[in-house]
Amino acid sequence: MKYRIGVIGAGSISEMHLNAYQAHPDVEIAAICDVNEERARAKASEYGASRVYTDYRELLAQPDIDAVSVCTWNNSHAEISIAALEAGKHVLVEKPLCKTMEEALKVQEAVKRTGKVLQVGFVRRYGANAEVLKQFIDNGEFGEIYYAKASWLRRLGNPGGWFADIERSGGGPLIDIGVHVIDICWYLMGKPKVKSVSGNTYKKLGNRSNVKHIEFYKAADYDPSFNTVEDLANALIRFENGASLMVDVSFTLHGKQSGVEVSLYGERGGIILEPELKIITEKYDTILELAPQMDHPTFDFNQGFANEIAWFVSAMAGEKETLSPVEDGVEMMKILTGIYESARLGKEIHF
Numbered sequence: 001m002k003y004r005i006g007v008i009g010a011g012s013i014s015e016m017h018l019n020a021y022q023a024h025p026d027v028e029i030a031a032i033c034d035v036n037e038e039r040a041r042a043k044a045s046e047y048g049a050s051r052v053y054t055d056y057r058e059l060l061a062q063p064d065i066d067a068v069s070v071c072t073w074n075n076s077h078a079e080i081s082i083a084a085l086e087a088g089k090h091v092l093v094e095k096p097l098c099k100t101m102e103e104a105l106k107v108q109e110a111v112k113r114t115g116k117v118l119q120v121g122f123v124r125r126y127g128a129n130a131e132v133l134k135q136f137i138d139n140g141e142f143g144e145i146y147y148a149k150a151s152w153l154r155r156l157g158n159p160g161g162w163f164a165d166i167e168r169s170g171g172g173p174l175i176d177i178g179v180h181v182i183d184i185c186w187y188l189m190g191k192p193k194v195k196s197v198s199g200n201t202y203k204k205l206g207n208r209s210n211v212k213h214i215e216f217y218k219a220a221d222y223d224p225s226f227n228t229v230e231d232l233a234n235a236l237i238r239f240e241n242g243a244s245l246m247v248d249v250s251f252t253l254h255g256k257q258s259g260v261e262v263s264l265y266g267e268r269g270g271i272i273l274e275p276e277l278k279i280i281t282e283k284y285d286t287i288l289e290l291a292p293q294m295d296h297p298t299f300d301f302n303q304g305f306a307n308e309i310a311w312f313v314s315a316m317a318g319e320k321e322t323l324s325p326v327e328d329g330v331e332m333m334k335i336l337t338g339i340y341e342s343a344r345l346g347k348e349i350h351f
């Protein structure tokens with residue numbers, strides 16, 4: 001039996017979903033929906049979907065569709081996910097889960113009520129480097145992980161369009177790329193309960209759309225003329241078990257280069273997850289750097305999305321629980337909105 005899938009939102013990231021679904025033996029891409037009909041038609045013909053919609057409700061009314069990927073702007077994630085669950089579909093919703101805590105709790109309630117699978121698109125959890133590392137962590141190789149540091153600084157890379165419109169995105173680099181690195185640290189630290197957050201946001205440089213000669217990821221409707229989001233955010237997150245996480249993320253910054261750096265520190269060893277998986281340890285009074293040998297020691301997008309979608313299909317088949325459930329999406333929204341609130345008030349927020 002093949003699962004029939006609908007993809008809602010046919011912009012830039014939908015391609016990663018569609019490629020992964022297309023390669024999956026148990027899946028048929030049945031329908032594509034986008035408010036931009038031409039874009040939906042183009043994707044449908046590229047991926048062999050027979051049905052095209054501009055209103056997601058019409059897609060959800062199709063009884064034979066088993067599941068959907070929600071790849072729209074952040075401001076419609078909650079509404080579409082809830083409607084899909086209520087229509088009896090399983091849902092893979094892109095990160096962030098939504099824009100606000102209120103919406104997050106409504107999505108969580110809908111998952112409980114309908115009993116359908118909802119997987120949040122925390123794709124970095126599905127990367128091979130995270131998978132390898134998780135085994136080491138779960139077997140206690142690092143002891144207690146008490147500190148993590150995550151940095152995703154783009155010197156130039158405001159994706160424009162809706163990403164730059166706070167009403168549709170909910171924020172800038174913190175909610176867009178910060179969510180990935182905060183989540184992967186929190187997940188690898190064993191999902192400790194968050195105690196407090198203290199954050200700062202800055203809007204100093206605009207989107208620097210004047211800069212030439214450097215390419216970067218863009219929204220399907222790239223428009224540099226509008227920008228209401230921060231260009232830099234940083235935060236200190238404290239957990240109830242005493243662990244802490246420091247993070248900084250930017251859409252633009254006067255830095256030498258762009259890059260992702262994620263490190264975690266435990267009692268018995270350290271981890272560099274990005275830019276490339278390394279394990280730091282000590283043996284016979286000597287510090288060692290171990291380099292796991294693998295095809296993708298850094299996060300690989302194609303492989304990450306293929307694994308994420310394979311996991312989603314297994315979850316809808318009842319073979320395993322999703323690795324990124326709605327509860328984790330809610331906890332991430334608590335952290336992200338808490339950081340924005342802390343920055344706005346200029347003080348630490350306690351939960």
Ligand SMILES: NC(=O)c1ccc[n+]([C@@H]2O[C@H](COP(=O)([O-])OP(=O)(O)OC[C@H]3O[C@@H](n4cnc5c(N)ncnc54)[C@H](O)[C@@H]3O)[C@@H](O)[C@H]2O)c1
Nearest residue numbers: 009010011012013034035071072073074076094095219220
């Ligand atoms: N996991 C990742 O690494 C990753 C990377 C990029 C983007 N994303 C997430 O994916 C989502 C989409 O981002 P993108 O880069 O593809 O943006 P995009 O602007 O390129 O595409 C979004 C598409 O959604 C359509 N759309 C918006 N509202 C809709 C609605 N109500 N019904 C139907 N179609 C609608 C738009 O017309 C557009 O074609 C965002 O939530 C973003 O955070 C995730």
